[in-house]
Amino acid sequence: MSTRTLAVVSAGLSTPSSTRLLADRLTSAAVEALRERGISATVEVVELRQHARDLADNLTTGFANQALRGAVDTVVGADGLIAVTPIFSASYSGLFKTFFDVVEKDALTGKPVLLGATAGTARHSLALEHAMRPLFAYLRATVAPTAVFAASEDWAGGGQGSAALTSRVRRAAGELADLVAGRPPAAPADPFADPATSFADLLRGSGA
Amino acid sequence: MQFGVFTVSDITTDPTTGRTPTEAERLKAVLAIAQKAEEVGLDVFALGEHHNPPFFSSSPTTTLAWIAARTTTLQLSTSTTLITTNDPVKIAEDYAMLQHLAEGRVDLMMGRGNTGPVYPWFGQDIRNGIELAVENYALLRRLWTEDVVDWSGRFRTPLQGFTSTPRPLDGVPPFVWHGSIRSPQIAEQAAYYGDGFFHNHIFWPKEHTQRMVEFYRRRYEHYGHGAADQAIVGLGGQVFMRRNSQDAVAEFRPYFDNAPVYGHGPSLEDFSRETPLTVGSPQQVIERTLGFRDYVGDYQRQLFLIDHAGLPLKTVLEQLDILGEEVVPVLRREFAALKPAHVPDAPTHAARVAAAGGKTDATVHAPADDVTGQVRDEVEVR
Numbered sequence: 258m259s260t261r262t263l264a265v266v267s268a269g270l271s272t273p274s275s276t277r278l279l280a281d282r283l284t285s286a287a288v289e290a291l292r293e294r295g296i297s298a299t300v301e302v303v304e305l306r307q308h309a310r311d312l313a314d315n316l317t318t319g320f321a322n323q324a325l326r327g328a329v330d331t332v333v334g335a336d337g338l339i340a341v342t343p344i345f346s347a348s349y350s351g352l353f354k355t356f357f358d359v360v361e362k363d364a365l366t367g368k369p370v371l372l373g374a375t376a377g378t379a380r381h382s383l384a385l386e387h388a389m390r391p392l393f394a395y396l397r398a399t400v401a402p403t404a405v406f407a408a409s410e411d412w413a414g415g416g417q418g419s420a421a422l423t424s425r426v427r428r429a430a431g432e433l434a435d436l437v438a439g440r441p442p443a444a445p446a447d448p449f450a451d452p453a454t455s456f457a458d459l460l461r462g463s464g465a
Numbered sequence: 466m467q468f469g470v471f472t473v474s475d476i477t478t479d480p481t482t483g484r485t486p487t488e489a490e491r492l493k494a495v496l497a498i499a500q501k502a503e504e505v506g507l508d509v510f511a512l513g514e515h516h517n518p519p520f521f522s523s524s525p526t527t528t529l530a531w532i533a534a535r536t537t538t539l540q541l542s543t544s545t546t547l548i549t550t551n552d553p554v555k556i557a558e559d560y561a562m563l564q565h566l567a568e569g570r571v572d573l574m575m576g577r578g579n580t581g582p583v584y585p586w587f588g589q590d591i592r593n594g595i596e597l598a599v600e601n602y603a604l605l606r607r608l609w610t611e612d613v614v615d616w617s618g619r620f621r622t623p624l625q626g627f628t629s630t631p632r633p634l635d636g637v638p639p640f641v642w643h644g645s646i647r648s649p650q651i652a653e654q655a656a657y658y659g660d661g662f663f664h665n666h667i668f669w670p671k672e673h674t675q676r677m678v679e680f681y682r683r684r685y686e687h688y689g690h691g692a693a694d695q696a697i698v699g700l701g702g703q704v705f706m707r708r709n710s711q712d713a714v715a716e717f718r719p720y721f722d723n724a725p726v727y728g729h730g731p732s733l734e735d736f737s738r739e740t741p742l743t744v745g746s747p748q749q750v751i752e753r754t755l756g757f758r759d760y761v762g763d764y765q766r767q768l769f770l771i772d773h774a775g776l777p778l779k780t781v782l783e784q785l786d787i788l789g790e791e792v793v794p795v796l797r798r799e800f801a802a803l804k805p806a807h808v809p810d811a812p813t814h815a816a817r818v819a820a821a822g823g824k825t826d827a828t829v830h831a832p833a834d835d836v837t838g839q840v841r842d843e844v845e846v847r
Contacts, residue, residue, distance in 0.1 A: 323739065449679070453708075460599060
């Protein structure tokens with residue numbers, strides 16, 4: 258059985274948070290879906306609330322402090338990403354966006370990503386398609402076709418909404434698992450590896 | 466090992482008084498700081514170059530020439546010279562000129578500049594930053610090492626039969642450092658030429674400096690200039706000292722909290738932990754600075770930033786006294802005792818001239834009188 262890592266980014270603010278709840282459901286479904294594909298997954302969760310001040314500091318200093326660096330490295334180094342945010346004012350939360358603002362813009366290129374969002378009512382659900390999906394398109398991530406939205410009514414036990422949420426979670430997790438299984442394990446680029454093109458080549462591109 | 470100070474030439478409101486110095490005041494303060502640096506026994510003064518407020522230092526060679534005339538031993542450098550937006554022809558001329566006037570006490574540090582709007586003011590584009598640094602520096606080197614240059618490139622007018630004057634003092638160009646916070650390509654450039662590499666070592670965690678310097682040293686060896694531990698490394702650093710470390714923290718905190726670049730963000734304590742910033746007693750500064758060697762190896766130049774963020778001149782001069790009396794003598798002794806014999810000293814003009822086999826006069830005499838266009842023979846016959 259081969260192994261892969263899943264990073265989970267949750268931007269929920271309260272404890273317990275419905276955003277984290279959705280993230281956990283997506284995660285266990287993704288782990289299960291990977292197992293069905295012969296892959297054992299390890300999971301690392303990044304709770305952005307714990308990095309709220311680190312993120313603000315990064316905005317002013319331009320670098321991630323040690324705690325935040327660990328979180329960023331977890332996400333960048335993972336084979337797949339599950340990213341879940343509450344919807345605030347018609348879009349992802351500022352905390353969620355700030356995290357992806359401080360990740361290097363090329364660091365998520367090609368990474369399989371499953372998107373999720375939560376809000377008080379289902380009227381916010383298309384924020385997933387109108388706000389979150391374009392953000393990850395910009396980052397050139399490979400986003401699973403199904404993104405999962407959960408409103409308050411979806412958490413009500415036994416109803417139709419709950420069953421629909423379960424099936425969406427399962428479908429999305431399967432899509433993420435297919436993307437992760439179809440790629441070799443992640444190997445983040447090392448900027449300090451010996452350069453692929455020599456300095457002499459760089460010079461030849463310029464004046465003589 | 467050389468010790469000194471570098472300034473970014475910012476004009477910043479003193480947060481404790483609400484007063485903002487004038488350009489004239491800050492310019493004169495920097496002259497006083499440079500002179501004081503020599504007086505207290507430091508080796509190097511480096512001045513930044515900027516072309517937008519809140520900075521005053523648009524023309525470093527003018528300022529450095531004034532300082533050269535008022536000092537005798539101080540090494541004069543830049544932090545940094547904009548290799549991207551300056552015409553390399555003008556850099557070649559200006560710094561060769563300054564080197565003659567300063568009688569060999571000049572070196573310079575190349576930097577790209579990270580302010581987008583500045584580039585178009587000089588006909589360039591920040592997106593070409595690395596390519597500009599590569600092409601312009603290659604031309605600058607040729608202008609200093611070849612008497613007559615034919616050249617064409619992407620970013621400036623071609624040159625045909627061009628001689629940059631004056632020719633380098635004693636036939637040896639000024640030593641060049643390349644400064645970069647986060648671009649491995651610039652460390653690669655420094656390694657390729659066997660030039661020095663300087664890391665600002667202020668704004669980012671030490672792990673980042675360590676990776677950049679390691680990379681530069683490895684590539685320096687790759688290009689055959691010597692062993693990795695013989696590469697020429699310089700570091701910045703930022704300190705504020707008082708006899709009691711609590712006094713240092715209390716006095717510096719408002720300047721830190723409101724500083725350009727990192728102010729209004731992390732606490733002084735957080736930033737001191739995450740970066741090389743040291744605010745405390747002279748002994749704390751000595752210990753922290755000696756620790757730099759643990760992650761960059763034996764290095765050749767240590768510059769401190771001490772005059773930014775609105776700190777008043779009087780305070781800055783006190784910092785220089787502490788550096789000169791209590792800190793640098795200890796650092797000099799301790800670093801020297803630790804340095805193996807095969808690690809080179811900081812480059813100086815005298816040593817470079819000796820390595821080149823002695824002085825040569827490099828003057829290029831024109832074949833024709835530039836004013837009349839007549840060749841010398843005709844002038845003499847008449």
